[in-house]
Amino acid sequence: MRRQPERAPTRRTTLADVAAAAGVSRALASIVMRGAEGAGEVTRRRVLEVARELGYRPDSRARLLRSSRTRLLGVTFTLSEPFHGEVVESIYAAAEAAGFDVVLSAVGTHRPESRAVESLLDAGVEAALMISPSSAPHELAGYARQVPVVSLLSPTSAEGVDVVRSDDGAGVRAAVEHLVSLGHRNIVHIDGAGAVAADERTAAYRTAMQEYGLAADIRVLHGGAHEEDGLRAAGKLVAGSIPDAVVAFNDRCALGVLEAVRRAGLNVPEDLSVAGYDDSQLSRLSHVQLTSVSQDAPRLAAAAVACAAARLASEEPTGLVHQPQLVVRNTTGPAPARV
Structure with a gap:
């Protein structure tokens, strides 16, 4: 008897299928299917009609959540930001202490922030903590409008979004004050080139x-948030008139500065003092020992979790801005005597 060919299993219709057929984004289709605000009536009807035609059924587990x-x-x-990893680790501890579980959603080169947020909303989170969000205020x-949102580390004018951060201005002022106390006058700042908090730090x-x-003086x-940015900027700097000290936008940028100084045959801090920002694990490495402004990841994480918990309880959150502390290590010292 001839064997009949097996039928390929029928694939379940997904929300992405509905969005594509309706000609809308997955985020907008999700809003419609959740019955949330943010979609026009015409769009809502079209998405619902397409969903019926395709036989789309929302995941019962998501509905239960x-x-x-x-x-x-x-x-x-x-993913590419080491300090974010430290903040995430601290969020786990703070969330557990407050009776919450944590769902992570990474932002990467091929995964935009919008997709990361959609994934969290689909998972049924009660609130979203967004570390240094890059989304526009209207987004x-x-x-x-769907869940309480806390912007962690990054100020924003977005309506309805709480901000938990350290005082970036105070942190940079502390770094400059420290260098001045060591006799430095020719102090250069390598900026973040449009990165989160770059403008505030430069102004400070x-x-x-x-x-x-x-x-x-x-x-x-022009610098940036990565090692290559600091290396490029400092490479040009040490090729000319060498300053007394550099205040880098963050620790990763500062590491690039240290490498440029090394390549130029100079010594830190004898020839040039360097200060960073974040007090990340990179700054604390035994062969680095970078002077850096600490944002205190555990304290910020606890404040962000407390903020979300307050919003969920219909309470007003407090303690949203924290004072950073300068941690002095081996990369800053007395100003060099220039001939």
Whole structure:
């Protein structure tokens, strides 16, 4: 008897199928299927009609999660940022202490922040903690209309979004004050080139230099948030008139500065002092020992979790801005005597 060919298993229709057929984004289709605000009536009808035609059925587990308290906090973070990993680790501890579980959703080169947030919403999180979000204010406000949203480390004007961060201005001022106390005058700032908090840190550097009577010595170089940015900027710097000290946008940028100084045959801090920002694990490595501004990841994480918990309890959150502390290590020292 001839064997009949096996039928291929029927694939379940997904939300992405509905979105594609309706000509809308997956995020908008998700809003419609959840019955949330944010979609026009015409769009809503079209998505629902397409869903019926394709036989789309929302996951019953997701419906169950949305119908009761899930005690889930969603967290978005950037894979390439080491400090984000430290914050995530601290969020786990703070969330557990507050009775929450954590769902992570990474942002990467091939995974935009919008997709990371959609994944959290589909998982039924009660609130979203977004570490240094890059989404536009109107996008963040849209997420906040669905669940409480906390922007961690990054200020934003988005309506309905809480911000938990350290005072970046105070941190940079502390770094400049430290260098001035060591006799430095020619202090250069390598900026973050549009990265989160870059403008605030640059403004704080300028203000601090003016306050110490060093307005004529203000110099800001275009940098960035990564080692290559610091290496490039400092490479040009040490090829010319070498300053007394550098305040880098963050620790990764500072590591690039250290490498450029090494390649130039100079010594830190004898020839050039270097300070970073974040006090990340990189700065604490035994062969680095970078002077850096600490944002205190555990304290910020606890504040972010407490903020989300307050919103879920219809309470007003407190303690949203924290004072950073300068951690002095081996990369800063007395100003060199220039001939």
